[in-house]
Amino acid sequence: xxxxxxxxxxxxxxxxxxxxxxxxxxxxxxxxxxxxxxxxxxxxxxxxxxxxxxxxxxxxxxxxxxxxxxxxxxxxxxxxxxxxxxxxxxxxxxxxxxxxxxxxxxxxxxxxxxxxxxxxxxxxxxxxxxxxxxxxxxxxxxxxxxxxxxxxxxxxxxxxxxxxxxxxxxxxxxxxxxxxxxxxxxxxxxxxxxxxxxxxxxxxxxxxxxxxxxxxxxxxxxxxxxxxxxxxxxxxxxxxxxxxxxxxxxxxxxxxxxxxxxxxxxxxxxxxxxxxxxxxxxxxxxxxxxxxxxxxxxxxxxxxxxxxxxxxxxxxxxxxxxxxxxxxxxxxxxxxxxxxxxxxxxxxxxxxxxxxxxxxxxxxxxxxxxxxxxxxxxxxxxxxxxxxxxxxxxxxxxxxxxxxxxxxxxxxxxxxxxxxxxxxxxxxxxxxxxxxxxxxxxxxx
Amino acid sequence: xxxxxxxxxxxxxxxxxxxxxxxxxxxxxxxxxxxxxxxxxxxxxxxxxxxxxxxxxxxxxxxxxxxxxxxxxxxxxxxxxxxxxxxxxxxxxxxxxxxxxxxxxxxxxxxxxxxxxxxxxxxxxxxxxxxxxxxxxxxxxxxxxxxxxxxxxxxxxxxxxxxxxxxxxxxxxxxxxxxxxxxxxxxxxxxxxxxxxxxxxxxxxxxxxxxxxxxxxxxxxxxxxxxxxxxxxxxxxxxxxxxxxxxxxxxxxxxxxxxxxxxxxxxxxxxxxxxxxxxxxxxxxxxxx
Numbered sequence: 224x225x226x227x228x229x230x231x232x233x234x235x236x237x238x239x240x241x242x243x244x245x246x247x248x249x250x251x252x253x254x255x256x257x258x259x260x261x262x263x264x265x266x267x268x269x270x271x272x273x274x275x276x277x278x279x280x281x282x283x284x285x286x287x288x289x290x291x292x293x294x295x296x297x298x299x300x301x302x303x304x305x306x307x308x309x310x311x312x313x314x315x316x317x318x319x320x321x322x323x324x325x326x327x328x329x330x331x332x333x334x335x336x337x338x339x340x341x342x343x344x345x346x347x348x349x350x351x352x353x354x355x356x357x358x359x360x361x362x363x364x365x366x367x368x369x370x371x372x373x374x375x376x377x378x379x380x381x382x383x384x385x386x387x388x389x390x391x392x393x394x395x396x397x398x399x400x401x402x403x404x405x406x407x408x409x410x411x412x413x414x415x416x417x418x419x420x421x422x423x424x425x426x427x428x429x430x431x432x433x434x435x436x437x438x439x440x441x442x443x444x445x446x447x448x449x450x451x452x453x454x455x456x457x458x459x460x461x462x463x464x465x466x467x468x469x470x471x472x473x474x475x476x477x478x479x480x481x482x483x484x485x486x487x488x489x490x491x492x493x494x495x496x497x498x499x500x501x502x503x504x505x506x507x508x509x510x511x512x513x514x515x516x517x518x519x520x521x522x523x524x525x526x527x528x529x530x531x532x533x534x535x536x537x538x539x540x541x542x543x544x545x546x547x548x549x550x551x552x553x554x555x556x557x558x559x560x561x562x563x564x565x566x567x568x569x570x571x572x573x574x575x576x577x578x579x580x581x582x583x584x585x586x587x588x589x590x591x592x593x594x595x596x597x598x599x600x601x602x603x604x605x606x607x608x609x610x611x612x613x614x615x616x617x618x619x620x621x622x623x624x625x626x627x628x629x630x631x632x633x634x635x636x637x638x639x640x641x642x643x644x645x646x647x648x649x650x651x652x653x654x655x656x657x658x659x660x661x662x663x664x665x666x667x668x
Numbered sequence: 669x670x671x672x673x674x675x676x677x678x679x680x681x682x683x684x685x686x687x688x689x690x691x692x693x694x695x696x697x698x699x700x701x702x703x704x705x706x707x708x709x710x711x712x713x714x715x716x717x718x719x720x721x722x723x724x725x726x727x728x729x730x731x732x733x734x735x736x737x738x739x740x741x742x743x744x745x746x747x748x749x750x751x752x753x754x755x756x757x758x759x760x761x762x763x764x765x766x767x768x769x770x771x772x773x774x775x776x777x778x779x780x781x782x783x784x785x786x787x788x789x790x791x792x793x794x795x796x797x798x799x800x801x802x803x804x805x806x807x808x809x810x811x812x813x814x815x816x817x818x819x820x821x822x823x824x825x826x827x828x829x830x831x832x833x834x835x836x837x838x839x840x841x842x843x844x845x846x847x848x849x850x851x852x853x854x855x856x857x858x859x860x861x862x863x864x865x866x867x868x869x870x871x872x873x874x875x876x877x878x879x880x881x882x883x884x885x886x887x888x889x890x891x892x893x894x895x896x897x898x899x900x901x902x903x904x905x906x907x908x909x910x911x912x913x914x915x916x917x918x919x920x921x922x923x924x925x926x927x928x929x930x931x932x933x934x935x936x937x938x939x940x941x942x943x944x945x946x947x948x949x950x951x952x953x954x955x956x957x
Contacts, residue, residue, distance in 0.1 A: 305920035
């Protein structure tokens with residue numbers, strides 16, 4: 224009994240003294256670290272560029288002596304919260320976390336990054352989704368866009384100029400031209416997250432010209448006062464979905480294996496279009512060994528001048544957060560050091576914005592001072608939309624946790640496979656929103 | 669032997685397993701029971717909420733539909749897995765020459781983890797069968813089975829049979845070879861047909877094996893999770909969601925840890941009751957030798 228108490232006291236004393244050392248050490252300048260701290264990150268940024276991200280981590284680990292960054296794989300079939308909650312319960316929280324919709328759920332557990340050098344390098348609008356009640360709980364990774372992706376070669380051959388497509392009727396005409404050229408018009412995927420997050424966003428973002436009008440649209444849904452079935456934007460949006468369903472030449476597949484099939488179809492040059500985002504570009508380029516893929520707006524009405532028809536949704540797909548509850552000061556410092564290195568050092572920037580073929584992530588930079596810009600055709604197209612101000616909000620970053628699953632896995636897939644009517648779809652979306660917390664008005668998740 | 673000595677002796681042998689049992693089973697179980705009465709959000713609890721989580725669980729239509737679906741799944745898989753397993757056991761205990769090879773062959777799927785099995789079968793249903801069906805104009809497989817609510821159910825059943833009948837076969841083999849040979853020989857001499865011998869001698873004498881195998885399939889049917897996640901993911905339209913997956917989604921995807929935990933407790937009671945009834949009934953048919 225006595226022996227074990229002594230041991231315990233000794234262990235306590237030694238941890239105390241160690242933590243004293245950690246506190247007393249001024250800063251983590253190279254070569255002066257008492258010991259290496261291991262900084263864990265849950266998963267990587269995204270599976271498509273996992274190898275490239277891990278290569279960046281390896282570069283960082285080689286570049287300095289104080290920290291070792293380690294990516295701990297999560298279960299990809301599960302959501303961020305499904306992965307992170309057990310880790311917190313086991314007192315084994317990752318130091319770096321990366322997510323979007325779950326930011327409000329995590330806000331009280333992570334560091335305020337407002338005064339960090341990184342936060343000062345990003346524009347206010349891009350920081351917005353990572354700001355909860357005045358605390359900057361996350362910093363962005365990149366900008367992404369989604370809309371209609373196209374295979375340039377197929378469109379050129381069919382004589383379709385994507386920049387001339389301004390209405391739904393124009394789009395249908397383009398589909399017909401592609402068919403006439405002996406190719407398949409589009410692969411419209413029934414992947415639940417594509418339907419639940421991105422396709423529904425096309426509706427929510429076209430609801431109003433101002434941010435306030437769009438948020439009011441969400442308010443009405445939460446209050447149960449939105450009448451979607453009679454909403455003109457909703458009707459147009461459904462008509463667009465009907466058009467895409469009609470010309471979809473891909474085999475309907477409701478499981479996640481669908482993603483690879485749709486990439487292969489567009490990359491293979493048999494299909495003209497698909498509804499996705501620029502995150503597919505690394506896969507497309509790798510699969511086709513060419514760089515002939517562009518991105519254009521999805522027009523949802525027959526009036527070229529209507530709001531949104533000439534714009535693409537551009538937003539931040541995810542924010543980095545640093546745990547404040549279960550990581551040591553040392554680990555938190557290391558996490559920030561790694562992220563700063565990634566977005567400000569030449570070696571880090573090369574990994575972030577460099578071409579996929581050379582081990583880069585092909586990200587569109589959102590931090591000031593980037594010396595490297597992505598050079599692919601699609602990235603340049605997106606930059607053109609961004610600099611012309613033709614961008615739409617990612618309303619999907621406001622969706623309450625669990626909603627895109629509810630809508631995407633059930634009602635959207637049911638409508639996709641003609642199991643329910645447009646009126647049922649309207650009701651289902653209304654039901655999914657009703658009574659949810661308005662995180663965009665500062666309500667707790 | 670004094671009382672203290674006998675306790676000491678008991679602890680010497682059973683102490684460690686007992687401690688492990690308490691730490692990994694009893695403590696989490698009691699803890700979970702407690703959580704079902706709190707407003708636990710996965711990270712912290714602030715107060716006790718009484719039976720709120722239970723009333724909310726009962727008011728959730730999705731809970732009832734998954735419970736009904738699970739019951740159907742349990743009944744169908746229970747019957748089919750055991751029928752197939754018993755059939756396999758009869759084959760490999762017959763006078764067949766390749767019986768040892770077949771034993772291994774039938775048992776192997778049980779060694780593959782449920783998630784991997786689910787992914788493999790997802791490929792079979794989604795791509796392989798569809799491609800073959802298109803080539804040979806094979807109507808029932810032209811559309812992926814995982815797309816259709818009813819067919820996805822049968823896909824789940826097929827994979828479950830594939831996975832667990834090999835294991836149950838081992839249980840039945842043990843039952844079959846424990847029957848004394850002279851009883852079978854005596855029935856042959858008395859002129860009983862093989863079918864008659866099966867129903868009047870073999871099955872009654874191995875009723876114990878049925879009790880065990882039925883209990884195991886009942887329990888694994890209620891608890892099925894990995895194949896469900898990997899094969900259908902609860903789809904299409906969340907119609908093939910078994911209760912374990914529903915509880916998990918409720919807790920982790922929607923953040924309702926309180927109701928998720930309450931549903932888990934309800935589930936425990938349902939399984940315990942079903943198992944108790946099944947074992948009591950099966951026991952009646954066992955022959956004491």
